[in-house]
Amino acid sequence: MAAEDMVPEDVAAAGTDDNNWTRRSLLRGAAALTGAAAASSLLGGTASALAGGGDADALFRAGEFEKAGRAYEEVLRKDPRNVHAARRRGRIGLLANRFADAEKYLGTALRLAPDDKDAHYLLGDCYLRQDKLPLAAPHWQAAGEKAYAQWFAAVRGEPYQVRGDIARLPIRQMDPMPLVEVSVNGGPTKHFTFYTGASNLSMRASVAKETGLKPVASQRVEFEGGFMWAHYGILDSFELGGIELRNVPVGWSSTESGEDTDTDSDGMIGTWVFSHLLTTFDYAGRQLVLRRRTPEAAGRVHAASVRAGAEPLPLWLADQFLHTRGTVTGASGSGTGVVGVNFGGSGGESAAVVFADTAEKLGVRTDHGRPLGTFAHSHPAVTYPCYPREIRIGDAAARDIYCESHPQAALAPYGFDVRAAFFHCFHKPYALTLDLTAMHLYIAATAP
The missing domain is CATH 2.40.70.10 (Acid Proteases)
Incomplete structure (x- = not known):
């Protein structure tokens, strides 16, 4: 169980029960290494910028987010130019997917400090979660995430369009990793794993080639003394039983010679996909239950x-x-x-x-x-x-x-x-x- 994609290594090291999984998952997800440096910088900057927070910082650290939010608002009433308080208040909104709050306070942080990479990173994530990818792209660029910026800027129209109301996907294999059957661009059945420690949908390089995917952005990444390529594209169709997603951002990785970096499964479904659905991980019943996300x-x-x-x-x-x-x-x-x-x-x-x-x-x-x-x-x-x-x-x-x-x-x-x-x-x-x-x-x- 590795924790990958834009996370500092102390969190990623939680994946300790399978040494190879950590390596392979990093290679498998095309975005796996892209954001790591930015996240480490972001989190280090946030942790060090505690001046003026006082009790608000202590509440935030303790996970008392509602109380911390009110405390940061009080800090801003007394000191409207406090960048740290504005950024933290914006992060609290983002933690709960309260996008209006996140946009308001992160926007304030950027007006006070236009070059603040931390605030750009968070605001890029905020727009990403709302599928406002053209708005997310410049913030990822400002945060130092050039490949992400190119990727999201290349998406045309509404991403993650959902067709169908419900799907029940049997988990064909539970260990050493769960596998479900999917279809990529209407092609033959593929066996994908899933993991909420990964962000985007990703697949093997050979599957991307078979599907005819072309990268809209690529990045050469150093890894364990060698190099790999991380590629980013847009998938027309991804079918999960009775649910189809269209216009889906997807990543894949390859060796320098273009070969697969992993063959344990055909691909991986990450949190970005599940966030667009009402998802039940039915371990007891050995199935994934996916529903269109509606109030009803x-x-x-x-x-x-x-x-x-x-x-x-x-x-x-x-x-x-x-x-x-x-x-x-x-x-x-x-x-x-x-x-x-x-x-x-x-x-x-x-x-x-x-x-x-x-x-x-x-x-x-x-x-x-x-x-x-x-x-x-x-x-x-x-x-x-x-x-x-x-x-x-x-x-x-x-x-x-x-x-x-x-x-x-x-x-x-x-x-x-x-x-x-x-x-x-x-x-x-x-x-x-x-x-x-x-x-x-x-x-x-x-x-x-």
């Missing part, structure tokens, strides 16, 4: 989930990474706060990764005598087996389950504490539904 469909899913005992949990989106509230319990106590939730990816045996010194503080039993080596953005990382007494999201819990601790990881890679990330193995008894309009997560024993 969301209402039906909400009612069915509540009947099944699944109250809505909060959902936040940082880049493509999903977060909610969860709990890790050890012998010394429990830590409740923001946690990552990742769907798909390499199965492995680890149900969660516990970050930084959380395991030590909570008294989580950790086997320091069994270091596990992995890679994160081609850099080595070390984790250790650990066994929390319980990990929990809502009413979904696992006790004395195998996890991993990553003591070298930064606790707050996005400026707020993320004490653990829950993965594929934890989700298997449940059906989990993402409503990225209302920003709710539902976890139940059966799919709605």
Whole structure:
């Protein structure tokens, strides 16, 4: 389970149960390495620009986003030229997909500091999530993301056009990675995996060639002592059972000679695709349930989930990474706060990764005598087996389950504490539904 695409290496190192997965997923997604440097710069700049925030910064770090938002607004009332407060307030809006708030405050940050790459990066993401790609492109350019800017500027018309109302895709293989059957540009069946640690739709170079895709932007990227090419294009049609998406941004990567960088599957479906649908990852029923994202469909899913005992949990989106509230319990106590939730990816045996010194503080039993080596953005990382007494999201819990601790990881890679990330193995008894309009997560024993 790697965390890729525009994320600092301390987060990516959460993918520790399969060393090859981290390497391969980075190669497979055409956007996998493109934004890494910009994100590291963005996050470092945000973390260091704390002057004038005070309690607002502490609230934000603790994941108290509503309270932090009000505190930053108070800072701006007293100091209207506080760039950090404006940027942070804009980020809070973006975490909850409250686009008007995000645009307002990030726009304020850019009026105060027109060259602020951090604010450009966030505003580019804000427009991207709304499918306003022509508006996103110049902000990605200003943030230093030339390939992304070219890619999005080349999209004509509405991206991610949805045709059909519902699809139920059997998960043909669950481990070592889930596979579902799709069709690319109306062609023969392909086997794609899915992972919400990846951003865009991506595919093998040979599939792109077979489909007749031509890149609208390309980038040569250094990787593990060699080089690869990341290519970006626009796919006419992507069919997932009864749902078809049209005009879809897609990426693929190749070796210098044009060969595939990975052959474990034909491609990968990332968060950008799922964000355009009402998606249920029905692990218990071994299927993906995809619905057109309408108020009526969301209402039906909400009612069915509540009947099944699944109250809505909060959902936040940082880049493509999903977060909610969860709990890790050890012998010394429990830590409740923001946690990552990742769907798909390499199965492995680890149900969660516990970050930084959380395991030590909570008294989580950790086997320091069994270091596990992995890679994160081609850099080595070390984790250790650990066994929390319980990990929990809502009413979904696992006790004395195998996890991993990553003591070298930064606790707050996005400026707020993320004490653990829950993965594929934890989700298997449940059906989990993402409503990225209302920003709710539902976890139940059966799919709605």
